[in-house]
Amino acid sequence: QSVLTQPPSVSAAPGQKVTISCSGSSSDIGNNFVSWYQHLPGSSPKLLIYDNNRRPSGIPDRFSGSKSGTSATLGITGLQTGDEADYYCGTWDSSLNWVFGEGTKLTVL
Amino acid sequence: QVQLVESGGGLVKPGGSLRLSCAASGFSFGDYYMTWIRQAPGKGLEWISYISSASNSPSTKYADSVKGRFTISRDNAKNSLFLQMNNLRAEDTAVYYCARMQPLDYWGQGTLVTVSS
Numbered sequence: 001q002s003v004l005t006q007p008p009s010v011s012a013a014p015g016q017k018v019t020i021s022c023s024g025s026s027s028d029i030g031n032n033f034v035s036w037y038q039h040l041p042g043s044s045p046k047l048l049i050y051d052n053n054r055r056p057s058g059i060p061d062r063f064s065g066s067k068s069g070t071s072a073t074l075g076i077t078g079l080q081t082g083d084e085a086d087y088y089c090g091t092w093d094s095s096l097n098w099v100f101g102e103g104t105k106l107t108v109l
Numbered sequence: 110q111v112q113l114v115e116s117g118g119g120l121v122k123p124g125g126s127l128r129l130s131c132a133a134s135g136f137s138f139g140d141y142y143m144t145w146i147r148q149a150p151g152k153g154l155e156w157i158s159y160i161s162s163a164s165n166s167p168s169t170k171y172a173d174s175v176k177g178r179f180t181i182s183r184d185n186a187k188n189s190l191f192l193q194m195n196n197l198r199a200e201d202t203a204v205y206y207c208a209r210m211q212p213l214d215y216w217g218q219g220t221l222v223t224v225s226s
Contacts, residue, residue: 035212037154044219045146045154050212088154090213096170098144098211103153 004028004089004101011107016079020104022072022089028099032092034072036065039086039103048087049074081108111135111215113207118220125197125224131190131207131217139164139185142210145192147203148219155203158192159210175201197224 005023012018022034036049047056049065052072064075072089089101117129131143144159157174158181161167169181180193190207204219 033212037213039154044206044216045208045213046216047212047214050214056214086153090154090156097172098156098159100146100154100156 004091004099006087006089006101006104008102009105009107011109012079013109014079014081017075017077018079018106019076020074020087020089020106022074022101024070024072024091024099026070027094028070028091029067029072030070031094034065034067034089034091036063036072036074037088037090038083039088041085045088076106079108084108111209113209113215113217115205115207115217115220118205118222120223120225121197122226123198123224126193126195127197127222129192129194129205129207129220129222131192133188133190133209136209136215138183138188143183143190144208144210144213145181145190145205146208146213146216147201147205147222149200149203152203160190194222197222199224 010018033051037045038048039045048063052067053065062077066073087104093099112134114132121127142161145157147155158171160169160181178196182191202224204221206219207217209215
């Protein structure tokens with residue numbers, strides 16, 4: 001089953017912008033929508049982005065998503081200390097399994 | 110509002126069994142695919158199984174890591190999702206979440222399963 005590649009960690013200062021990449025293949029990201037999840041310590045994961053770039057109601061526009069070919073990117077602007085969390089991308093693969101990225105730990109310095 | 114509440118976790122010996130439940134409310138449960146996802150200590154999220162919304166003979170899918178040992182099922186009349194876990198191994202130790210698909214827009218709070226002698 002596929003595994004999507006994410007950087008283990010990213011960091012930036014409060015107020016700055018950060019991007020998190022998610023790399024896959026034509027068997028997963030290349031032919032399916034990507035979603036992004038925020039997992040704060042002690043909480044359940046939360047949907048941030050779906051269908052590559054759509055935000056659920058209640059998610060601020062500081063969070064954005066994009067996809068190009070077999071890669072997707074999550075962008076977060078105006079970083080806040082409360083954004084410190086693990087972030088995961090997810091999509092379907094060609095065998096109709098759901099796959100997650102390896103996860104990226106965001107540190108707001 | 111949509112709510113998912115897992116139960117059934119606990120401590121079990123290797124080779125043992127456990128049945129997790131997920132009680133759903135606030136939405137038309139039978140209309141949605143549902144899934145189980147877990148997070149082992151210090152690890153990332155791992156999808157393990159999903160079940161379609163069909164009332165009669167819903168289709169199911171499993172990750173290779175649990176295929177043949179875990180069985181997902183649902184009772185649409187009782188708005189409930191289940192995960193029967195057999196032949197448990199130490200590496201099955203994790204917090205188990207149920208979530209509504211897709212995307213995975215609502216998650217439960219998780220239930221901890223510890224497999225240890």
